[in-house]
Amino acid sequence: MGCLHMCPDLRALQLPQDLPDDHMLQIPILISKWKNLEILWLGGTFQMQEVLAQINIHCKNFIGLAIARAHVEQDEASAIVTLLPNIKQLFLRHAYIEKESLVMILQGCKELEYFDVRHCIGFDEGDDEIFKLASRIRTFKDEGSMLYDYDDDYFPTCPNLIVLELPADIDHDVVSKVPKLTSNWKCLEFLRFGTTFKMKEILAQISIHCKNFAGFSVSHADIKKDEATSIVTSVPNIEYLGLRNSNIDRESLLMILKGCKKLVYFDVRTAKVSTLEIIYQISIHCNNFVGLGVPNAYIGKSDASAIATLLPNIKELDLRCANIEKESLVMILKGCKELEYVDVSDCEGFDERDIDILKLASHIRTFKPEGSMLFDSDDDKERDNDGFDLDLMLSRAGTRSSVRLSARAYGQNQGITLERKKNTARADELQNKVLGDGKSRSSVKTPARAETQQRRARSSVKTSARA
Structure with a gap:
């Protein structure tokens, strides 16, 4: 993360999906240094609202946001509409986004020119209401999206899960x-x-x-x-x-x-x-x-x-x-x-x-x-x-x-x-x-016990040497 402090002219940034949480927590702080930022790829919706809030304040030329496999509910949709009302490009491909949240974005972001919601879950492609709201957008893609994911196996129903x-x-x-x-x-x-x-x-x-x-x-x-x-x-x-x-x-x-x-x-x-x-x-x-x-x-x-x-x-x-x-x-x-x-x-x-x-x-x-x-x-003992x-x-x-x-x-x-x-x-x-x-503890020799005995032997040698 240290190199990002040295990029005041940064215009585009892509953050990986596996970015550790403690690194992601630093991104909102760094946004103030990237006043020329135009496009941002997020690896998920974690810290999204905090990041967008800083973009709204510091990045006046910002035009495009992409979120990998996002989970967009009403809070996330409201953040996009409120903090990025003038956004022109939005990529939410493979997202989980319900129709109500998508409608909120379409109604709130009036300047959208490119909107990709292909292969999403939560609404059907070709939905009449969505298609009507998106008719003004130059490029709108919703192919492959469906209300339910019939192949979704992330979690079992498992009624007896304990x-x-x-x-x-x-x-x-x-x-x-x-x-x-x-x-x-x-x-x-x-x-x-x-x-x-x-x-x-x-x-x-x-x-x-x-x-x-x-x-x-x-x-x-x-x-x-x-x-x-x-x-x-x-x-x-x-x-x-x-x-x-x-x-x-x-x-x-x-x-x-x-x-x-x-x-x-x-x-x-x-x-x-x-x-x-x-x-x-x-x-x-x-x-x-x-x-x-x-x-x-x-x-x-x-x-x-x-x-x-x-x-x-x-x-x-x-x-x-x-x-x-x-x-x-x-x-x-x-x-x-x-x-x-x-x-x-x-x-x-x-x-x-x-x-x-x-x-x-x-x-x-x-x-x-x-x-x-x-x-x-x-001194180099590693504790479990x-x-x-x-x-x-x-x-x-x-x-x-x-x-x-x-x-x-x-x-x-x-x-x-x-x-x-x-x-x-x-x-x-x-x-x-x-x-x-069935054996007593003292009669059972484990690797940990052997290692302990070795350390104790080394300690005795050192003590004798000091004496």
Whole structure:
């Protein structure tokens, strides 16, 4: 993106469909530098209204807009009409655009000379009203457009869909269809967002149609005040929420914790709110809370004391890759008597073989200290923190249905991969992974354990050398 700052005479710009969201967020800021811009190709409708608003202010010679596989509803159509009333060329080929939105554009953009809406979904080619409104346009193309896409396989009807995942690399135009399809998924319980795009609209529809909805997760995303408000207003009764590594400010996070009083499990990692304050707010507002995930965090004595004192009945604790000393972990293990699952793997501050810790944790059904050491001498250690493990959470939570259906709306054909999983099989698989098919943890040698032993050996050599 750096080179674009150096193009004050830029006249035409094409943005790819796979442009990352954080790059796309910079485009409206850069528009003010491109006063000679005439034609713009957008890879989707994300940030479209913000971009058009800046074009309206700074680009007086602008004549043409193209959007790849756009999803144009009334808001997008209104933005085009209001912000680009004098546009002369408009390319919306392969778009999803309903007749009402197309009519709005035809009525509002009086100076259009070229308008391409071929192979669109939402209106029929040759529609009498549309044809009449477009008769003044020198070149109007609507060939191949139809009211419905009879070959559309982006999403299944799936009336019994329970779990839906929208990955981070999914096309925004596909995500745009989700709000309208939500009415088909009355059994939906869990949703994993890969981006906050259309999150507010999706949650609003979920609040209407999905009465058994229990929770969702989103990682590495920007959670602003609007998104936080939509969570509290649309799905205040959710039990599971994952915001791992998301950018969320203190005000928005506290709004969620205060508004979602039925939270049972919360997974979060943010530098803007201390772990201590998160624990305190949960203890005040969430009376049924039993599971906390704050991986990669620093857990000091005050944090450990807060967990032991304010969350004494907690059952699940995920502190993987955390910096936590033995004294703090001991405090938690002594204070939280009902713990059933504790993940403190790959932590710094205590040794995975510490006898005192293993003795205190002996009553815990699943205790994972593997890879943890008193000091980490390997500066290049790569930590595993790839997001909220929805499958693992579902299998541990003992949810209502014995069959889980996950839908991944992506792939080269943007199709659906349907995968059925039985909780019993998943539980057996997890137990085998943890216990090594009946063997004790100490007798099972894994690659991670071997790597840990190698690092510990290197650390001992360095210590001896310094001595």
